[in-house]
Amino acid sequence: xxxxxxxxxxxxxxxxxxxxxxxxxxxxxxxxxxxxxxxxxxxxxxxxxxxxxxxxxxxxxxxxxxxxxxxxxxxxxxxxxxxxxxxxxxxxxxxxxxxxxxxxxxxxxxxxxxxxx
Amino acid sequence: xxxxxxxxxxxxxxxxxxxxxxxxxxxxxxxxxxxxxxxxxxxxxxxxxxxxxxxxxxxxxxxxxxxxxxxxxxxxxxxxxxxxxxxxxxxxxxxxxxxxxxxxxxxxxxxxx
Numbered sequence: 001x002x003x004x005x006x007x008x009x010x011x012x013x014x015x016x017x018x019x020x021x022x023x024x025x026x027x028x029x030x031x032x033x034x035x036x037x038x039x040x041x042x043x044x045x046x047x048x049x050x051x052x053x054x055x056x057x058x059x060x061x062x063x064x065x066x067x068x069x070x071x072x073x074x075x076x077x078x079x080x081x082x083x084x085x086x087x088x089x090x091x092x093x094x095x096x097x098x099x100x101x102x103x104x105x106x107x108x109x110x111x112x113x114x115x116x117x
Numbered sequence: 118x119x120x121x122x123x124x125x126x127x128x129x130x131x132x133x134x135x136x137x138x139x140x141x142x143x144x145x146x147x148x149x150x151x152x153x154x155x156x157x158x159x160x161x162x163x164x165x166x167x168x169x170x171x172x173x174x175x176x177x178x179x180x181x182x183x184x185x186x187x188x189x190x191x192x193x194x195x196x197x198x199x200x201x202x203x204x205x206x207x208x209x210x211x212x213x214x215x216x217x218x219x220x221x222x223x224x225x226x227x228x229x230x
Contacts, residue, residue: 004159031216033217033218035218035220040223041222041223042205042207042220042221042222042223043160043205043218043220044220045217045218045219048217056217091159091160093159093160093218095216104147104148104150104165104209104216105150105162105165106160106162106216106218107162108152108159108160108161109159110157110158110159111158111159
């Protein structure tokens with residue numbers, strides 16, 4: 001089966017533009033996570049979905065960021081009015097849930113590298 | 118914010134040598150995991166150790182966990198050029214039912230032929 005797929009792989013945006021980043025998780029994975037990775041740093045948590053429910057959005061840096069997963073599979077991270085500080089790699093990860101407890105291992109996509117000019 | 122720090126930040130060794138990376142974290146944890154990231158790629162899970170475990174092995178990998186010191190180490194034995202990558206520790210905690218990972222700052226490992 002396919003792994004986590006993210007698109008586009010690279011995105012260049014002019015400051016002030018809106019962008020949408022897509023994540024296709026592994027089929028059947030209930031949990032989906034978004035992380036932001038700045039250059040030379042470890043990933044930082046943005047938000048978490050269980051099926052279509054966004055259960056944790058504590059890591060979203062501002063109200064310009066929002067994410068959705070309307071049918072419990074594909075997710076989109078949208079950034080409005082992009083700023084230079086939004087430049088980073090955005091990683092999506094999914095994990096299965098088993099008997100109501102989340103599996104601990106996350107499977108990551110290759111990421112979308114966003115450059116805001 | 119990052120959970121903790123890893124050291125060294127960068128490590129360069131010869132093929133066949135062992136590589137040891139250390140990770141410190143700040144809060145109580147449910148589990149600690151190590152991930153590898155090749156340049157321009159996503160992260161790949163290597164090994165998980167739970168808070169009630171002290172040591173775990175997987176192939177050429179050995180992980181230790183000391184919850185009293187809030188630290189962990191990853192040992193890669195008999196390193197290969199293909200092990201060249203960045204290595205991150207990540208601590209897991211339940212949040213709203215999920216297992217949000219909090220990553221360290223990473224160690225860049227270079228294995229030279």
